[in-house]
Amino acid sequence: MIKRLKYHEINFEKYSHCLDFSEQKNWYAKKEVLDELSGNWELLICGDYEAVMPIHIKKKFGFNFVHMPLFCQQLGIFSKIDKPEINDQFLKFFKKKYKVFLYSFNHHNIFSENLNKRKNYIVPVSDYVILRRKKYFKGRKSTAKWAQHLFYKEIQLDNECFSFIESNFKGLDKKSDFEKLTKYLRFLEKKNSLKISGAYLENKLINLAILVSEPQQLSLLALFNDENFKNENGPSFLIDRILNLYIHEKRFNFMGSNIRGIELFFKSFGGELHDYCFTENKFLKIFS
Missing domain, CATH: 3.40.630.30 (Gcn5-related N-acetyltransferase (GNAT))
Known part of the structure; x- marks a missing residue:
């Protein structure tokens, strides 16, 4: 079961433990980094922090919507083992509960749904x-x-x-x-x-x-x-x-980059492709 937690409701000890032992370790999901880059984020959890999904909330013109913090490429779902069935539950809950302008999962996250992908x-x-x-x-x-x-x-x-x-x-x-x-x-x-x-x-x-x-x-x-x-x-x-x-x-x-010339520059040093899923709503661009 997926549960939504406001920032003040998060047990950061359990959150950090989940990240530390996750398959998808990610610099940008750390509490101190999100506090610095976001300043307004909350969390989805599965069970007792068996899996977690941090979400940056941006407010503009009185509206709250999901965006990626500046200088942050990937967030997504973190757990000991990446399980598509759990990821699907997060994605369904996420789309139902939030207005999403842009959210990028990490390259480990696999879904049943065919999401758009970016290159890294x-x-x-x-x-x-x-x-x-x-x-x-x-x-x-x-x-x-x-x-x-x-x-x-x-x-x-x-x-x-x-x-x-x-x-x-x-x-x-x-x-x-x-x-x-x-x-x-x-x-x-x-x-x-x-x-x-x-x-x-x-x-x-x-x-x-x-x-x-x-x-x-x-x-x-x-x-x-x-x-x-x-x-x-x-x-x-x-x-x-x-x-x-x-x-x-x-x-x-x-x-990462989806600009062809920059992509080729990265590949030319022996860079290996690790693409990642994202979801967006371009109609919300006016609020970004």
Whole structure:
């Protein structure tokens, strides 16, 4: 039986226990991360927290509707073993009780219903030499090799970093979105979960990769590029160097894209497809 809990009704000890022992472990479902990115979320549970489904609620013009928090790719259902019959119960209850603009499940969640899917690419823990030789696209090998004149450096969240992001960020339409990004980066820094990698041409920063660092995974939160140096192939250089340093111990999550050119870029490093289901109502877009 599925039950709906408001935030103040959630037993966070049981919730965290369910996440920790779930098949679908996910950074974005953690209480502290949802508190930071959402600020207004509630929970569906099955039984005594045998399975849980966190839901971000957005309020606009007096209406409450379900949306994905900014900078959050996947949420979904979490349990010891992913069971389609349980997932179907969650989905049925969810659609009945909520006005849903957009909700993304995680790539482990399987349903009887044929839901729309989005693409995500992950490079598993690998031997870098073998990964580069066998899984890189031929053109990516050449591009990464050509860009070796650049200098790689891991940097702190300082004024240079913020200035570069502000000058080169795309895809965030509102000033408030940039402020949310800044706040989230501070949060990641405080949690010791932020890694920032830069590509330099001589002493000039030309590309910046922002990563969420977990014990077993690096996730690409954002990639910022100075378009004046497009021909230097900084993005290829950065991703290749990060994989060289860390892929032997941590998988690399590209955090997905359905834009063809970006998708091919991710695949070209040996990224493996992990698509995930989502449900949306485009008629509610006016409230997003």
